[in-house]
Amino acid sequence: MARSPIWRSIAAELEGEIARGLYRAGDKLPTEAELSLRFGVNRHTARRALADLAARDLVHSRRGAGVFVKAAPLDYPIGERVRFSQNLRASGRLPEKRVLRIETRPADRAEATALALPEGAEVIVYEGLSLAEAMPVAHFISCFPAARFPGLAATLTEVSSVTQALKANGIEDYTRAHTRLTAEAATPTQALHLAMREGAPLLRAEGVNVDPAGQPVEYGLTWFAGDRVALTVSSEDGSAQAQTGAQPSSP
Amino acid sequence: MARSPIWRSIAAELEGEIARGLYRAGDKLPTEAELSLRFGVNRHTARRALADLAARDLVHSRRGAGVFVKAAPLDYPIGERVRFSQNLRASGRLPEKRVLRIETRPADRAEATALALPEGAEVIVYEGLSLAEAMPVAHFISCFPAARFPGLAATLTEVSSVTQALKANGIEDYTRAHTRLTAEAATPTQALHLAMREGAPLLRAEGVNVDPAGQPVEYGLTWFAGDRVALTVSSEDGSAQAQTGAQPSSP
DNA sequence: CATGATTTGTCTAGTTGTATAGAGACCTAG
DNA sequence: CTAGGTCTCTATACAACTAGACAAATCATG
Numbered sequence: 304m305a306r307s308p309i310w311r312s313i314a315a316e317l318e319g320e321i322a323r324g325l326y327r328a329g330d331k332l333p334t335e336a337e338l339s340l341r342f343g344v345n346r347h348t349a350r351r352a353l354a355d356l357a358a359r360d361l362v363h364s365r366r367g368a369g370v371f372v373k374a375a376p377l378d379y380p381i382g383e384r385v386r387f388s389q390n391l392r393a394s395g396r397l398p399e400k401r402v403l404r405i406e407t408r409p410a411d412r413a414e415a416t417a418l419a420l421p422e423g424a425e426v427i428v429y430e431g432l433s434l435a436e437a438m439p440v441a442h443f444i445s446c447f448p449a450a451r452f453p454g455l456a457a458t459l460t461e462v463s464s465v466t467q468a469l470k471a472n473g474i475e476d477y478t479r480a481h482t483r484l485t486a487e488a489a490t491p492t493q494a495l496h497l498a499m500r501e502g503a504p505l506l507r508a509e510g511v512n513v514d515p516a517g518q519p520v521e522y523g524l525t526w527f528a529g530d531r532v533a534l535t536v537s538s539e540d541g542s543a544q545a546q547t548g549a550q551p552s553s554p
Numbered sequence: 555m556a557r558s559p560i561w562r563s564i565a566a567e568l569e570g571e572i573a574r575g576l577y578r579a580g581d582k583l584p585t586e587a588e589l590s591l592r593f594g595v596n597r598h599t600a601r602r603a604l605a606d607l608a609a610r611d612l613v614h615s616r617r618g619a620g621v622f623v624k625a626a627p628l629d630y631p632i633g634e635r636v637r638f639s640q641n642l643r644a645s646g647r648l649p650e651k652r653v654l655r656i657e658t659r660p661a662d663r664a665e666a667t668a669l670a671l672p673e674g675a676e677v678i679v680y681e682g683l684s685l686a687e688a689m690p691v692a693h694f695i696s697c698f699p700a701a702r703f704p705g706l707a708a709t710l711t712e713v714s715s716v717t718q719a720l721k722a723n724g725i726e727d728y729t730r731a732h733t734r735l736t737a738e739a740a741t742p743t744q745a746l747h748l749a750m751r752e753g754a755p756l757l758r759a760e761g762v763n764v765d766p767a768g769q770p771v772e773y774g775l776t777w778f779a780g781d782r783v784a785l786t787v788s789s790e791d792g793s794a795q796a797q798t799g800a801q802p803s804s805p
Numbered sequence: 806c807a808t809g810a811t812t813t814g815t816c817t818a819g820t821t822g823t824a825t826a827g828a829g830a831c832c833t834a835g
Numbered sequence: 836c837t838a839g840g841t842c843t844c845t846a847t848a849c850a851a852c853t854a855g856a857c858a859a860a861t862c863a864t865g
Contacts (some may be wrong), residue, residue: 312742323662332655334812341681345618345747345853358562366813367861386788388734476717486737486780493600500864504755504780506737529737529755536733585820596845617821618852654863811862822851831842
């Protein structure tokens with residue numbers, strides 16, 4: 304497994320910036336010292352990257368003067384990574400779903416504290432995949448207090464929507480009290496479910512939904528495929544538009 | 555009863571010396587050659603011990619440079635309230651920073667559209683690392699319209715804080731118009747900067763800050779180390795805060 | 806034009822990462 | 836007991852990167 308050397312990725316990055324017009328023909332690149340600082344490598348490693356660009360006639364260097372751009376490469380592939388954009392507040396409410404598991408069992412500590420239940424109280428566990436245009440985009444696990452919603456497990460087998468299922472069990476409205484976001488690597492089973500490579504980056508959202516009285520009704524974990532989904536947060540009220548479509552990627 | 559391998563005892567010995575403060579966070583361990591001499595084993599055996607320490611996040615190695623201690627192991631839980639914390643609305647206000655680059659150059663398409671500038675207009679680019687307790691936790695790149703803030707590049711070299719720098723350039727207040735969150739794999743250079751493995755999961759936040767008149771003043775990208783940071787979003791105002799600390803549980 | 810600071814070019818030395826090959830100990834199936 | 840496999844460790848070689856020093860060309864400034 305020969306990993307590609309660092310200088311190669313540095314060269315690729317610089318090539319991309321030249322291609323995007325950040326440095327145009329005739330422009331002077333940052334000095335070797337500056338580049339080594341920016342990329343966190345030794346000057347010699349930065350030099351190696353520059354030598355690669357010079358060998359491909361993209362730049363040329365003049366001793367004492369600097370490194371200058373010769374020509375911009377025409378085609379630099381800019382892959383589009385994120386295809387779906389999803390409002391954070393509505394996360395976990397994607398329309399199409401595939402149920403993986405519905406069961407009732409005692410809560411573990413995290414679930415019990417999140418739902419304000421005594422440890423060991425029964426919870427309904429709802430695990431599944433969220434799909435968009437037939438592509439899996441997220442893997443979720445939701446927990447509900449079983450004592451409060453005796454019929455919920457049965458309801459969920461019919462309507463996969465959490466909102467509808469809760470409505471059928473007496474919860475007209477609920478709000479998200481708190482969300483915690485971080486990034487994790489995909490486990491082997493998650494990779495399988497989401498059609499990704501093992502270890503691929505996932506956006507993990509952990510949250511609690513509460514009823515109007517402030518009582519927790521759902522504790523949910525959702526892992527979004529990092530290359531397919533972006534969550535948006537608007538400053539107004541958290542109600543951003545959920546949009547589908549190609550989004551250009553950044554540096 | 556499987557006899558424990560030699561490398562395990564070597565690792566334990568080194569771990570003990572780290573715990574006793576013989577080597578403190580950031581210190582360089584003896585070279586592999588020296589360790590192999592000291593313990594009377596082959597260099598690969600010493601490497602195996604170091605690999606074990608690295609897998610447990612006690613040390614990390616930099617090719618060509620050496621092996622360095624990451625954090626004091628025992629009583630330094632980067633705890634729940636070792637609170638470096640950060641409001642996403644003012645992303646770029648984390649306590650300690652290390653500047654990687656400050657330069658002025660033409661904007662690429664993403665930067666131009668985010669800042670509502672014509673393509674090719676000059677932008678000031680501010681790239682750096684955010685540190686907490688001497689450990690890097692995030693890598694950020696911010697762009698500002700150069701025409702509007704002629705002195706900003708100079709200001710940033712003195713005060714690393716974006717808020718203060720903008721204040722010194724006439725922006726008393728600004729708000730975050732929009733945030734976009736996703737997960738990405740660490741690039742080789744990001745992995746270097748953040749002392750992670752290549753491909754490790756990063757939480758990427760992309761956002762635009764606007765002045766009270768609604769004019770964009772900053773376009774920022776931040777990559778948080780997924781294993782060190784979680785963003786919390788409260789339902790009230792849609793703002794997000796970053797905090798280091800307690801690791802979320804797994805499924 | 807002269808000087809000093811900056812910048813690239815080159816050299817030497819040291820350190821970690823990776824690949825290959827092999828010896829010996831240990832375990833297990835037959 | 837034997838044969839074959841895995842695990843641990845040794846040995847060697849090379850690649851990739853860091854570190855520092857100095858020389859040579861250039862540029863800015865007076």
